[in-house]
Amino acid sequence: xxxxxxxxxxxxCIAGYGIAGGITWGTLRQIRKTPDPQAQVPKASLLAAAxxxxxxxxxxxxxxxxxxxxxxxLGTLLGWYAWPAVLIGLxxxxxxxxHGGLTTLGVNAVMMGxxxxxxxxxxxxxxxxxxxxxxxxFLGTLGFLAGAIGFGLAxxxxxxxxxxxxxxxxxxxxxxxxxxxxxxxxxxxxxxEGGFTALVVLFLYRIxxxxxxx
Amino acid sequence: MEPLTLKRQGTPGYWISGVLCSSLLAIPSAAQAHGAHIQxxxxxxxxxxxxxxxxxPMAEAQVQVFAPNDLQTPLLRGLTDGEGRFLFVPDQPxxxxxxxxQAGHGDIAVVPVTLEGTxxxxxxxxxxxxxVQRGVxxxxxxxxxVGTALFFRRxxx
Numbered sequence: 001x002x003x004x005x006x007x008x009x010x011x012x013c014i015a016g017y018g019i020a021g022g023i024t025w026g027t028l029r030q031i032r033k034t035p036d037p038q039a040q041v042p043k044a045s046l047l048a049a050a051x052x053x054x055x056x057x058x059x060x061x062x063x064x065x066x067x068x069x070x071x072x073x074l075g076t077l078l079g080w081y082a083w084p085a086v087l088i089g090l091x092x093x094x095x096x097x098x099h100g101g102l103t104t105l106g107v108n109a110v111m112m113g114x115x116x117x118x119x120x121x122x123x124x125x126x127x128x129x130x131x132x133x134x135x136x137x138f139l140g141t142l143g144f145l146a147g148a149i150g151f152g153l154a155x156x157x158x159x160x161x162x163x164x165x166x167x168x169x170x171x172x173x174x175x176x177x178x179x180x181x182x183x184x185x186x187x188x189x190x191x192x193e194g195g196f197t198a199l200v201v202l203f204l205y206r207i208x209x210x211x212x213x214x
Numbered sequence: 215m216e217p218l219t220l221k222r223q224g225t226p227g228y229w230i231s232g233v234l235c236s237s238l239l240a241i242p243s244a245a246q247a248h249g250a251h252i253q254x255x256x257x258x259x260x261x262x263x264x265x266x267x268x269x270x271p272m273a274e275a276q277v278q279v280f281a282p283n284d285l286q287t288p289l290l291r292g293l294t295d296g297e298g299r300f301l302f303v304p305d306q307p308x309x310x311x312x313x314x315x316q317a318g319h320g321d322i323a324v325v326p327v328t329l330e331g332t333x334x335x336x337x338x339x340x341x342x343x344x345x346v347q348r349g350v351x352x353x354x355x356x357x358x359x360v361g362t363a364l365f366f367r368r369x370x371x
Binding site (some may be wrong): 005096097182 | 267274297363
């Protein structure tokens with residue numbers, strides 16, 4: 001899912017950094033508005049570690065290999081803090097593991113971190129239904145939707161960016177064919193990410209429900 | 215009048231010769247040949263092998279080879295084999311760029327080639343981390359995150 005260096009045109013990389021900068025400014029403002037901005041840092045650190053490791057767990061599905069992203073999970077559990085957690089995780093992945101790249105850091109951050117923020121908003125919907133707030137099935141469903149949609153949006157952005165920026169000197173038909181195969185390979189992962197997020201939400205609700213509050 | 219008559223008499227002959235010559239020239243050179251020969255010789259070639267982070271080979275991936283004197287237009291294009299390998303023969307020394315791409319994933323390698331057409335002896339492209347090194351790096355990063363969590367979780371004085 002990470003876009004490496006040398007794949008995207010320079011303009012797209014610069015635009016990615018520009019958008020990522022704007023989102024960083026916005027999320028940090030939101031975090032500063034909270035009564036104690038440092039209170040969520042331990043949770044954000046631990047989930048950033050999970051995000052960092054998640055991309056190392058490869059599942060070989062031809063034509064490439066897919067891996068867990070967990071951006072939906074981070075959005076569900078961290079809210080606004082998901083953005084800095086994803087950004088730091090991506091930076092370390094690019095520098096230490098070679099996943100993604102430094103020129104595409106902004107684009108990757110928008111792709112995964114932006115989707116995580118959407119997932120956060122989906123999970124926030126639970127407060128609109130106070131009567132269902134403590135129903136396990138409701139929390140599980142919202143967790144599933146947040147995890148699956150967070151991942152699905154990131155995948156859509158990835159495929160959209162790649163399809164619309166295929167270089168002219170590359171065989172478009174071949175590249176589009178392999179992209180279509182890779183897109184299909186990501187469908188099971190959509191349910192896996194959603195299911196995993198739902199399980200984590202239900203587990204935390206049972207043992208430490210205050211971790212789900214925001 | 216005589217030269218004119220002679221000219222008129224000779225015109226069909228010139229036309230026939232002209233048509234024959236034109237026809238011969240119009241025949242593709244391959245069709246004019248009577249046989250084919252294959253020569254073989256030793257030549258230094260460079261093989262690349264591309265694989266994903268997981269170790270899975272990039273089979274049937276698109277390869278573009280850029281010569282040192284033109285890094286904008288690919289000199290060669292092709293596909294890797296089932297093991298992610300691709301072979302090419304450099305015709306000049308310098309830094310050759312090889313781009314391998316498949317489904318939005320890929321890498322670019324810069325291979326320094328000597329006058330003899332071989333890779334520079336001190337060139338090392340195996341800069342990737344071994345699984346053990348990766349494990350150590352991942353453990354260090356995780357510990358960094360855990361340490362950060364513990365630091366911010368400590369009781370305030």
